[in-house]
Amino acid sequence: MFESLSDRLQGALGGLKGHGKLTDTDIERVAREIRLALLEADVNFKVVKEFVARIKERALGAEVLESLTPAQQVIKIVNQELTTLMGSTANKLAFSSRPPTVVMMVGLQGSGKTTACGKLANFLLGQGKSPLLVAGDVYRPAAVDQLKALGAQLNVPVYDEGTDADPVDIAEHGVARAREDGRDVVIIDTAGRLHIDEPLMEELARIRRNVKPHNILLVVDSMTGQDAVNVAQQFQDKVDLDGIVLTKLDGDARGGAALSVRAVTGRPVKFVSTGEKLDGFEYFHPDRMASRILGMGDMLSLIEKAEQSLDAQQAAELERRLLKSQFTFDDFMDQLQQVRKMGSLQSILSMIPGLPTAKLRNLQVDDKAFDRIQAIIQSMTPEERRHPDIIGGSRRRRIAVGSGSDIQAVNQLLNQFKQMQKMMKQIGSGRMPKNPFQMFGM
C-alpha cells in the first residue's frame, strides 16, 4: 500500500537523465518525497525534519555520476544517511566476563516481550550458551504460564515464583539460581507497562539497581507510530537502556520507529524479531534496515540465513554430484529440506530485493506444496529415486496411490525434475540459470 521511497524517488527524478547536477528544484521535489515517505513509514516528524535537512545539504551540488541516474544518486545518499543514523555496524550483546550475563527485557504491553525472551533464549542456545528464563511479569494474567510454555518448548529452564512474589525478589533469586546451576545467561521478563505508570517504572528501576543487568533491552513493536519517541525517552530516563529489540518485523510495517527510537535515545537497535516461530530472531543490521525503510529488499539477510542453514558438507557433496550431473531425487529431497530449514518460503521471498512487497503479499506461497512433493518422493523406491527414467506408467500409478496424490501430480513432479536436472547441468557447466526459483514453479 505504501509506495516505497525508491519508487517515489524514481518517479520524482525519473526524467532527469543527463542533467549532470541536481538542481534546487530537483532537490526540493526530492525532499518532499523523502519527507512523505518517512512520515508514512512512521518516522517521528522531528527526526524527519532534521534528516531531510541533512539530505538536502548533501544532495545540493552533488555530482551526478555517469553510472547512476539522479534518482539512484539520491537513493544512495539517503541510504548512507539512514545507515549512519542507525549506527553503522551491527551491535552485539554485551557478555559479562563473569557469568551469568544478565539481560533484562522491558517494554509496553503487547510489544512482544515474553515472546522475545523465548526467542532470545533460542538464539543464545544456537550460540552455545545455556540461558535461564526468569518470569518477572506477575501482573498480566498467564504471563508466567506463557514463559513456562516457551521454556518447555526450548528445553530451557524457567525460574518463577508464581504471581504473588515481588518481581525485584524474583529477579534477584533468578540470577542466584543461574549462578548455582551454572547457567551463563539470565533473561528477565518484566511486566508490560505504560511508560507513564510511575509505580511500575519504579519497580523496573529497582530491579535494575538490585540485579545490575549487563543488557537492558527495550522491546518495540515495529508498527508503533509517532509515540515511539516518548516511550523510548521515558524508558531511557528511568532505566537507562543498552539497546532495542524491534519486533513483528514480518508484517508490512516499514519500521520507521527504529529510526525514531535510535535518534531519540542514541541507543542501538540490537535485535530484530520476525514471525511466530522461535527461530525468527537475529542481530540487527542497520544497513539492511535502511534498505527496508527505503523498500529495497534485504539480500544480505537472505544470504546469511542460507549460510546458517545449509550444511556446508552436504553442499560440497551436492556440488560434486552436480558437476558429475548425477542429481537424483535423493539430492532433491535434501535440497528441499535445507531450503525449508531457512524458514517459510514467504519469509525467504520477502528478503529478495527487487520483488516488490505489494506483489509478494498477493503471491500466496503454499508451504504445503513442499509436503506434497515430499510425499511423492517418499513413495518412490530407492532405485526409482536414483534412476527416475525407469518410472513408467504402472510405477506412476503406484506412486500416486502411495502418496495420496494423483497421477497428474506425479507426472508434473517428474517433468519439473527433468527440467531441474537440465538446469543443474547448466550450473555444473558454469552457466547460471536466470531464475533459480523457477524450480519451485515461481
Place this chain on the structure above:
Amino acid sequence: MSYNWSEVFVGVSPTAEVEPAAAREEGRKGWFRSLKEGLSRSTKALAQQLSAILVDRIDEDAWERIEEALIGADIGVSSTVAIVEKLEQMADAGEVRGPAELVAALRRVTAELFSTKDTRIDVAHSPAVILMTGVNGTGKTTTIGKIAWHLKNVGKQPLLVAADTFRAAAVEQLVEWGRRVDVDVIHQDRGSDPGAVVFDGLSAAMARGSDVVIIDTAGRLHTQVNLMRELEKMVRVIRKQVTDAPHETLITIDATTGQNGLVQARLFREAVGVTGVVLTKMDGTAKGGIAVAVSHELDLPIKLIGVGEKMTDLQPFDAAGFTELLFSDEILKAS
C-alpha cells in the same frame, strides 16, 4: 456527560442495567472524566505545540506546524492534508478568524471525518456472536473480558470462546478473565483446531441458552495469508450454526500504532468484514490519531476505547468528545 451501557448495546432493554458491586469497588467514574485522565497526558504535548502558534495569527508557518502536530498524533498524511485543506478553505472564506475559532473548527472538521456508521454493539440476536480479531498484542483478550463484564451488568449472559489456540497461555488468560467476570469459557488444549473450538463454543452457547458469544482469536499479522485464511474458515464454521453471524466482527487497534493500522484494518476487513474498531491502550501518551485515519479512509466506526487494564476501563466512542480531548482548550491557555 454520562452514558448508560445499556445504550451502548443494541438489543438490551434500557432498564436492564444494575449497579454492579465491582463497579463501586473499582471506583467508577463518568466516562468523560476517566477518558480525559487518559487523554489529557496525550493532549498536553499537542496542546503545547499548538498553543504557541495559535495565539495571534494564522500564518504559513502556523499551518505547517499544525500539519506536523496532526502527523505527530498519527493521524496520517492524507487525513492531515484533508483536515488542513478544509481549515484553509474556511480561513479563506472568513469562517475562521483567530485561534479560538480555529481550534473549534479543527475539532469539528476532524470529528466530521469519522465514519457515520452505528457505533453501538449489536447483540440483538439469539445468540449474538461477536468475533474479536486483530494483530498480536493489541489487547483482544483484555477487551473481551471488559465487554463480557459490561454485558453481564446489563443483564446479558455472555459465553467466551478461547479460539486463540496458538499463543502460549492465551487460553489461560481468557479463562482467568472468565473467572474474574464470572462468565463461562469454552476452551480446548493449546494447538487444537480453532474451528473446532468455535464449533464447540457455539453448540455450548445454544445448549445453555447464552445470549452473547464472544470469540477470541489468535493475534495474527494481516500479512500472514494462511492465518487470514484460517480466520475466514472460522467465519464459515460460525455460519454453519448461526447463519447470519458473526453479528459484530471487531478489530482491536493499539493506540500507539502508526500508519500500519490502516493496512491492518483494511486487510482484516477484506478477509472477514470488520464491523467496527476497538481502539485500545488510550491511557498512554499515544494520541490514537490512527483512529481518525482508519475511520475516515475505510468508513469503519470506532466503537469502543480501552483506557486501562481494569474491567471498567472501556468506554463507548464519541467523535465529538474524542476530538475535544485531542485538541483541548489548553491549546490557548498553555502558552
